[in-house]
Amino acid sequence: MKILTGNTLYDFTVVQNDTAAPCAGEEDIFQIEFRYRNFQSRSQSSRSIRIPRNQTSSMMMIDTLQEFEVPETTRSDMAAHFDFFVDRLSRRSCNRRGSICVTVSLDAKEFSPERAEAIQRRIESGRRESERGVRRVAAVAEMEVAPPLEAVVEGLERKRVAEVEDEIECSICLEKLGVGTEVIMLPCLHVYHTDCIIRWLERTHFCPFCRFKLPC
Structure with missing residues (x-):
């Protein structure tokens, strides 16, 4: 999902990492690899997070996004999207034991006011x-x-x-x-x-x- 806040475009993606082998003997958890990139400051960061599969995950994601100063409304939308994804994944994998690996990526790009306005118009046009x-x-x-x-x-x-x-x-x-x-x-x-x-x-x-x- 793409969210434009001010002059910053946030690109937030969540995918299941099928290439990672499940950890033998692990409890039922989501193993989350969170990756953040800020193209303006050229900074990168990553986190490894483990949460039980039966636990609500949105607050964990909100706290993680807050570390990177994502605006409140934006991080709430991202957390809701993430919660929807892991809930659907939990239902689909209800008979699978052990860990499930998920990769979360957040890219932040800053634009000039004119460029940001053009992007916003395109987003609104696509939404309509x-x-x-x-x-x-x-x-x-x-x-x-x-x-x-x-x-x-x-x-x-x-x-x-x-x-x-x-x-x-x-x-x-x-x-x-x-x-x-x-x-x-x-x-x-x-x-x-x-x-x-x-x-x-x-x-x-x-x-x-x-x-x-x-x-x-």
């Missing part, structure tokens, strides 16, 4: 388009018969990654969405390579990241 997409999908969902996949895909927003700070990862193929890449944005605001998400929706009607259901 996504809200319209949610309404379109909701209206279609009220139909007695679900539309074919082609009709749903046709109604999804397409765009191209415009700038470096927009670069994120397609969680289907795990490759970066580089500048100029054509992507499809689902109504839940998550974006993917066009080919990846179309092939994904041929098998399941849910967003691969948040499980938002499309009516196809």
Whole structure:
């Protein structure tokens, strides 16, 4: 998720680290590797955090973000996003014993007031388009018969990654969405390579990241 606060753009990402082997004999915990980068001061920091899988994690994340002087409202939004992620991960891994490794990354970039204003306009424009997409999908969902996949895909927003700070990862193929890449944005605001998400929706009607259901 990207949040612009003043002239600072915060890029906050949470991913499961599938490459890390579970620790044998460990209790049921989340092993969290937190990484912070400030591009203005060129500073970097990291934390290793362990929390029980049955414990609410948002306060832990709020405290960690406060260490790096993230504004209060911004860190609350990030903590809620993180809590949602680990809760979904807990449900999905309820039969798995031992530790689960999660990587959290926070990048802070400062811009000139003019540049920050342009970024804010783009964020707001994307949000409005996504809200319209949610309404379109909701209206279609009220139909007695679900539309074919082609009709749903046709109604999804397409765009191209415009700038470096927009670069994120397609969680289907795990490759970066580089500048100029054509992507499809689902109504839940998550974006993917066009080919990846179309092939994904041929098998399941849910967003691969948040499980938002499309009516196809």
